[in-house]
Amino acid sequence: MEEDDIVAVWSERIRTASADGRPLRIRGGGTKDWYGQGLEGEILDTRAHRGIIAYDPAELVITARAGTPLAALEATLAEHEQMLAFEPPHFGAQATLGGCIAAGIAGPRRVSAGAPRDFVLGAVLMNGHGDVLHFGGQVVKNVAGYDVSRLLAGSLGTLGLILELSVKVLPTPKAETTLKFDMNGTDAVRKLNEWGGRPLPMTASAWRNGTLAVRLAGAEAAVKTARASLGGEVVDAVEAERFWAGLREQTDPFFTAIAPNAALWRLALPSITEPLQLPGAQLMEWGGAQRWWITDTDAQTVRISAKQAGGHATMFRTGHDYDRSAGVFTPLPAPLMKIHRGLKAAFDPARIFNRGRLYPDF
Numbered sequence: 001m002e003e004d005d006i007v008a009v010w011s012e013r014i015r016t017a018s019a020d021g022r023p024l025r026i027r028g029g030g031t032k033d034w035y036g037q038g039l040e041g042e043i044l045d046t047r048a049h050r051g052i053i054a055y056d057p058a059e060l061v062i063t064a065r066a067g068t069p070l071a072a073l074e075a076t077l078a079e080h081e082q083m084l085a086f087e088p089p090h091f092g093a094q095a096t097l098g099g100c101i102a103a104g105i106a107g108p109r110r111v112s113a114g115a116p117r118d119f120v121l122g123a124v125l126m127n128g129h130g131d132v133l134h135f136g137g138q139v140v141k142n143v144a145g146y147d148v149s150r151l152l153a154g155s156l157g158t159l160g161l162i163l164e165l166s167v168k169v170l171p172t173p174k175a176e177t178t179l180k181f182d183m184n185g186t187d188a189v190r191k192l193n194e195w196g197g198r199p200l201p202m203t204a205s206a207w208r209n210g211t212l213a214v215r216l217a218g219a220e221a222a223v224k225t226a227r228a229s230l231g232g233e234v235v236d237a238v239e240a241e242r243f244w245a246g247l248r249e250q251t252d253p254f255f256t257a258i259a260p261n262a263a264l265w266r267l268a269l270p271s272i273t274e275p276l277q278l279p280g281a282q283l284m285e286w287g288g289a290q291r292w293w294i295t296d297t298d299a300q301t302v303r304i305s306a307k308q309a310g311g312h313a314t315m316f317r318t319g320h321d322y323d324r325s326a327g328v329f330t331p332l333p334a335p336l337m338k339i340h341r342g343l344k345a346a347f348d349p350a351r352i353f354n355r356g357r358l359y360p361d362f
Contacts, residue, residue: 011130026157029094066098104154107248108204117153122166128348173217178240179232185275260319269311299326
């Protein structure tokens with residue numbers, strides 16, 4: 001089926017679903033089905049709408065259909081020594097570009113490069129009326145009013161069906177080295193914040209079980225100088241790649257040790273926050289700003305702990321016996337939720353897209 005025909009079929013299906021009040025579940029490769037609230041509605045599979053539309057390496061922008069496999073897109077970029085700077089996790093071989101942006105999840109490089117929303121320049125979206133809407137473009141300064149393209153990042157498909165995306169890319173680093181240091185969590189937080197105030201080519205960090213790992217990447221001279229300045233033990237390149245990939249894809253043993261009655265929580269905290277004295281396993285990333293915590297503690301206690309530390313908590317993954325009734329995401333203040341509801345009503349008035357995926361009544 002031609003791309004235009006696919007879009008026409010989807011438009012008719014969405015119009016009918018809106019008229020009937022029948023929910024649709026927008027889904028790419030399904031590698032993030034576990035993320036967010038419950039799944040509801042008939043599956044609208046985006047994978048038939050795939051392919052790179054435009055890519056000029058000199059412009060550092062790639063435009064592709066939402067169903068394009070993430071691995072294929074990254075392979076094309078790699079041929080030109082370029083990359084998606086936010087280092088998105090795939091969580092499976094079937095991951096798509098649309099799902100990557102809709103989930104809005106970044107990998108270890110987030111602390112130095114930015115989040116997915118920072119790299120979305122333009123988007124083509126189908127709303128709840130079956131209309132095709134264009135936002136942004138293929139250049140950085142092309143936005144007025146609401147930056148809807150970036151609003152789609154992390155929206156989990158609740159605003160509409162993403163058809164196309166234009167994303168800014170960056171050159172891959174010429175050199176990369178990982179160093180590791182033996183130190184406790186308190187010293188790790190202090191060191192990371194000290195180093196964060198220096199012009200070091202640090203692109204990732206992670207602490208757990210008394211070991212701090214730091215990744216340096218960039219020009220060879222910059223990496224060499226930083227390596228000499230920081231000291232530490234150089235990690236074998238193959239081992240380092242395996243380690244950072246394990247953190248990105250959550251295949252590392254830390255993430256696979258969730259008991260049936262426990263949950264993996266993601267805490268977003270000020271980077272200067274001292275290690276939290278909490279029961280259960282913990283891992284720190286992003287210069288101390290992201291803390292992973294595996295615990296059987298109830299959701300209210302977890303969220304209170306995060307709030308007291310100046311941040312918030314997301315129920316990222318759970319064992320099958322853990323109580324999810326408190327909601328995956330921290331409840332929004334009323335004024336902010338009002339804005340969210342207004343956007344939802346504007347794009348999806350019949351509330352058919354990924355109903356309840358972001359918030360239970362959204």
